[in-house]
Amino acid sequence: MEPESVSFGFSEAAVGVGGLRKQVLRKGESWQSPFPGDEVVVRYIGWIEGSGRVEPWSDGECYKFKLGQGEVIKGWDQGIATMKKGERAIFTVPPDLAYAEAGLPPLIPPDSTLMFDIEILSWTSIRDLTGDGGVLKRILVEGQGWATPRDDDEVLVRYKVKLQDGTLVSSSSEGVEFRVGRGFLCPAIGIATKTMRKQEKAELTVKFTYGIPQSYSRSKANCGSMLEDVDMVIQIELLSWKSVIDVTGDKRVIKKIVKAGEGFAHPKEGSAVKVVYTCRSKEGSILKECGSAEKPHLYVLFDEQANEDMDKAVATMRKGEQATVTFQRNSSLSYEIELVDFAKGKPLWRMTSKEKLETCERRKAEGNSLFERGDFSGASQKYEKAVKCIEFDHSFSDEEKATATALRLSCYLNNAACKLRLSAYHEATRLCTKVLELDSGNIKALYRRSQANLKISNLGEARTDVQRALIIQPHNREVKLVYEELKEKQRVHKVYEAEFSRTILSRMV
Numbered sequence: 001m002e003p004e005s006v007s008f009g010f011s012e013a014a015v016g017v018g019g020l021r022k023q024v025l026r027k028g029e030s031w032q033s034p035f036p037g038d039e040v041v042v043r044y045i046g047w048i049e050g051s052g053r054v055e056p057w058s059d060g061e062c063y064k065f066k067l068g069q070g071e072v073i074k075g076w077d078q079g080i081a082t083m084k085k086g087e088r089a090i091f092t093v094p095p096d097l098a099y100a101e102a103g104l105p106p107l108i109p110p111d112s113t114l115m116f117d118i119e120i121l122s123w124t125s126i127r128d129l130t131g132d133g134g135v136l137k138r139i140l141v142e143g144q145g146w147a148t149p150r151d152d153d154e155v156l157v158r159y160k161v162k163l164q165d166g167t168l169v170s171s172s173s174e175g176v177e178f179r180v181g182r183g184f185l186c187p188a189i190g191i192a193t194k195t196m197r198k199q200e201k202a203e204l205t206v207k208f209t210y211g212i213p214q215s216y217s218r219s220k221a222n223c224g225s226m227l228e229d230v231d232m233v234i235q236i237e238l239l240s241w242k243s244v245i246d247v248t249g250d251k252r253v254i255k256k257i258v259k260a261g262e263g264f265a266h267p268k269e270g271s272a273v274k275v276v277y278t279c280r281s282k283e284g285s286i287l288k289e290c291g292s293a294e295k296p297h298l299y300v301l302f303d304e305q306a307n308e309d310m311d312k313a314v315a316t317m318r319k320g321e322q323a324t325v326t327f328q329r330n331s332s333l334s335y336e337i338e339l340v341d342f343a344k345g346k347p348l349w350r351m352t353s354k355e356k357l358e359t360c361e362r363r364k365a366e367g368n369s370l371f372e373r374g375d376f377s378g379a380s381q382k383y384e385k386a387v388k389c390i391e392f393d394h395s396f397s398d399e400e401k402a403t404a405t406a407l408r409l410s411c412y413l414n415n416a417a418c419k420l421r422l423s424a425y426h427e428a429t430r431l432c433t434k435v436l437e438l439d440s441g442n443i444k445a446l447y448r449r450s451q452a453n454l455k456i457s458n459l460g461e462a463r464t465d466v467q468r469a470l471i472i473q474p475h476n477r478e479v480k481l482v483y484e485e486l487k488e489k490q491r492v493h494k495v496y497e498a499e500f501s502r503t504i505l506s507r508m509v
Contacts, residue, residue, distance in 0.1 A: 011023070012090075012092070015078065015079060015082050016075075016078030016079065016081075016082070016097075017078070018074070018075075018078075018094065018096055018097050019094040019096070019097070020075050020078050020079055020091065020092070020093060020094070020097055021091070021092040022079055022082065022089050022090070022091055022092075023089060023090040023091075023092075024087065024088075024089045025088045025089055025090060025117070026086070026087060026088040026089075026119075027084070027087060028083060028084020028085050028086050028087035028120075029084065029085050029086040029087075030084055030085050031084065032084065032085065033081060033082060033083060033084055034067050034080065034081060034083070034120075034123040034125075035067070035068075035081075035125065035127075036067055036068025036069070036077075036081070037066060037067065037068060037069065037125075037126045037127060037128055037136070038066070038067050038123045038124060038125050038126055039064060039065070039066055039067075039123060039124040039126055039138070040064070040065060040066070040067050040080060040120065040122075040123040041062060041063070041064050041120075041121045041122045041123065042062070042063055042080065042118050042119060042120050042121060043061070043062050043063075043118075043119045043121060044061070044063065044116055044117060044118040044119070045116070045117050046114055046115065046116045046117075047114070047115050048108065048109070048112050048113070048114060048115070049092065049112070049113040049114065049115050062121070066126065067080060067081060067123070068081065073093065073097060073098050073099065074096075074097040074098075075091060075093030075094075075097035075098055075114070075116075076091075076093075076116070076118075078097065079091045079093075079116075079118070080118065080120060083118070083120045084120070085120060085121075085122065085123075086119075086120070086121075087119070087120055088117070088118070088119040088120075089117075089118060090115065090116070090117050090118075091115070091116045091118060092113065092114075092115055093113065093114045093115070093116065094113055095110075095111045095112060095113060098112065098113070098114045099112065099114075124138055124139070125137075125138065125139050126138045127195070129191050129192060129195060130191065130210065133207065134188075134206070134207045134209060134210040135188045135191050135192060135204055135205075135206055135207070135210050136204065136205040136206075137192055137195065137202050137203070137204050138202060138203045138204075138205075139200065139201075139202050140201040140202055140203055140235075141199070141200060141201035141237075142197075142200060143196060143197025143198050143199050143200025143238065144197060144198045144199050144200075145197055145198060146197065147197065147198075148194060148195060148196060148197055149180050149193055149194055149196070149238075149241045149243075150180065150194070150243070150244075151179075151180050151181030151194070152179065152180070152181060152244040152245070152246065153179070153180050153241050153242060153243050153244050154177055154178070154179050154180075154241060154242045154244060154256065155177065155178065155179075155180055155193055155238060155240070155241040155242075156175045156176070156177045156238075156239040156240045156241065157172075157175060157176060157178075157184075157189070157193060157236055157237060157238055157239060158172055158173060158174070158175045158176075158236070158237040158239055159171060159172055159176075159185075159189065159234060159235060159236045159237070160234070160235045161185070161186075161211075161232055161233075161234050162232065162233050162234075162235075163231075163232055163233075164231050164232070164233065169232070170185060175239050179244070180193055180194055180241075186206070186210065186211050186212055187210045187211075188204055188206040188210040188211060188232075188234060189204075189234065189236060191210070192204050192234075192236060193236070193238060196236075196238040197238070198238060198239075198240060198241070199237070199238065199239070200237070200238050201235070201236070201237045202235075202236055202237075203233060203234070203235050203236075204232075204233065204234040204235075204236060205231055205232075205233055206231060206232045206233070206234055207231060208231070208232075211231075211232045242256050242257055242258060243256070243257040244256045244257075245257070245316060247309075247312050247313050247316055247325075248309075248312060251328060252309065252327065252328040252329070253309045253312055253313050253325065253326075253327055253328070254325065254326050254328075255313050255316060255317075255323045255324070255325050256323060256324045256325075257321065257322075257323050258322045258323055258324060258336075259320070259321060259322040259323075260318070260321060261317060261318025261319050261320045261321030261339065262318060262319045262320045263318060263319060264318070265318065265319070265344075266315060266316060266317065266318060267301050267314065267315055267317070267339070267342040267344065268301070268315065268344060268345060269301055269302040269315075269345065269385070270300060270301065270302070270303070270344075270345025270346070270359075271300070271301045271342045271343060271344050271345050272298060272299075272300055272301075272342065272343045272345070273298070273299060273300075273301050273314055273339065273341075273342040274291075274296035274297065274298050274339075274340040274341045274342065275290070275291055275296055275297050275299075275314060275337060275338065275339055275340060276290070276291040276292060276293065276296050276297065276337070276338045276340060277289075277290050277291065277297070277335050277336060277337040277338070278290075278335070278336045279333055279334075279335050280333065280334050280335075280336065281332065281333065282332045282333070282334075287333070291340075293340075296338075296340040296341075300345075301314060301315060301342075301345075302315075302366070303362075303366075308370075308375075308378065309327050309329070310325070310335070310337075313325045313335075313337065314337065314339060317337070317339040318339065319339060319340075319341055319342065320338075320339065320340075321338070321339050322336070322337070322338045323336075323337055323338075324336055324337075325337055348388070348389060351389075353393075353395055353396050353397070353400050354400075356389045356390055357389075357390065357400060357403055357404065357407070359386075359389045360386045360387070360389040360390050360404075360407050360411075361386075361407065363382050363383075363385050363386035363389065364382070364383065364386045364407065364410065364411055364414070366382045367379040367380075367381075367382030367383045367386065367411075367414060367415075368414065370382060371414065371417070371418065376418040376421040376422050377418070377422060379414070379415075379418050380415050380418040380419065380422070383411040383412075383414050383415040383418065384411075384415065386407070386411050387407075387408055387411045387412070390404040390407060390408060405438060408434075408438070409435050409438060409439060409442070412431045412432070412434050412435045412445075413431075413432075413435055413442075413444050413445060413448070415431050416428045416431040416432050416435075416445070416448045416449075416452075417448065419431065419452075420448060420451060420452060420455075423455075425452040425453075425455045425456045426452075426456065428448060428449070428451075428452040429449050429452045429453060429461075432445040432446075432448050432449035432452070433445075433449065436449070441468075441472055443469055443472060443473055443476060443479070446465045446466070446468055446469040446472075446479075447465075447469055447476075447478055447479055447482065449461075449462075449465050450462045450465035450466045450469070450479075450482050450486070451482060453465065454482065454485060454486060454489065457489075459486065459489060459490060462482075462486055463486060463490075466479060466482055466483045466486055470483065
């Protein structure tokens with residue numbers, strides 16, 4: 001590795017900041033470069049620019065250091081961060097990125113520009129997981145895939161905890177299972193686990209504050225010398241994990257994946273699904289079994305043939321997936337579900353006019369059923385999906401268009417009723433307006449829009465709707481009740497306006 005014998009076949013270019021220059025002699029073997037904190041191994045020789053000879057302080061030796069930690073000159077930290085494994089390059093390092101005006105007597109005079117022929121041999125990734133040096137992670141064996149566990153996931157890890165002097169504090173050769181967000185043994189293990197891939201092995205250097213849970217007192221812990229303010233070394237292996245998913249976003253339906261499925265597709269509303277499931281009690285006894293490997297249970301998703309929460313869980317699964325599902329409404333039961341296969345429902349663009357109308361009718365009926373059970377949010381979604389089936393009726397016959405219009409009016413009105421129950425008053429007025437654009441004398445639309453406008457104190461709009469409704473049906477009891485409520489609100493508003501005017505006048509005197 002002599003500077004006089006290298007072939008300068010590559011052009012020189014500026015890298016980093018401060019005037020550092022680099023000339024590649026041999027390209028690297030991959031696209032990856034080391035990161036700050038990585039433990040890097042290089043082979044190098046160095047000389048002073050213009051000296052034409054190798055200085056005795058660097059004769060092709062190997063050197064190990066942590067990149068970006070100030071263990072070497074700035075030119076090295078900047079330059080080596082740009083190298084790929086196996087790459088060899090010449091770096092020209094100006095004085096400000098080397099030893100500056102002080103030099104390194106007696107070998108390097110002040111203000112010397114240095115030349116380095118560097119080959120990067122390898123590096124070990126070391127990550128500062130906490131940003132304060134509290135948990136440093138070095139990967140010993142790369143993991144599989146790209147996914148890492150999340151807070152709700154259940155992981156199985158094997159570990160050893162030692163003090164710096166080698167004293168074994170705790171270990172598990174068989175592996176322990178815990179939920180990531182709740183941690184295990186000490187904060188460092190939970191922090192590190194979230195950065196690991198399946199089958200990955202790592203070594204953690206842990207400061208005292210991350211080695212003992214803050215809730216532990218010296219009297220509670222039985223770790224002996226572990227409680228002293230010393231660093232610990234933890235060897236950890238992520239054996240496996242089960243993804244835990246909040247299906248509904250409110251912890252009403254929780255799914256724990258036992259076996260991952262195939263591909264990326266999920267069944268949707270209207271899909272014909274084949275499932276096998278077992279219902280177990282909290283104690284583990286089987287209460288119900290449905291389907292088998294030879295003859296799985298076949299049904300249509302979200303077609304009221306199964307519990308809706310069950311449908312929501314199945315809709316998140318992939319073919320071949322096995323999962324354990326629990327429902328908030330009955331946490332003493334769990335369901336072991338396997339999605340054997342599914343066939344997607346027919347897309348709207350492939351449906352005939354008759355099929356679109358039938359699908360709309362079915363979804364509207366499902367919405368009505370949910371409304372009767374008090375699930376106004378679920379019913380609203382059904383009505384919205386029902387309307388989408390008949391949004392584009394250019395291919396319908398005149399008779400089919402009339403049927404589609406009637407269905408649209410019905411879905412809009414029913415959805416407006418849902419929005420009123422959900423206190424979504426602006427949405428309720430919007431839906432009623434859609435009805436009135438198609439049928440200007442629709443009593444239900446006038447009535448529900450007046451209700452919504454009353455709730456948001458749009459008294460003028462509410463009065464207009466009530467008066468129109470009373471002209472059409474003078475004896476409608478529900479409309480009369482809204483009218484009485486409107487008059488009371490107007491009376492209260494007039495009193496408020498009078499009080500407000502008196503207050504303003506008194507301040508002006």
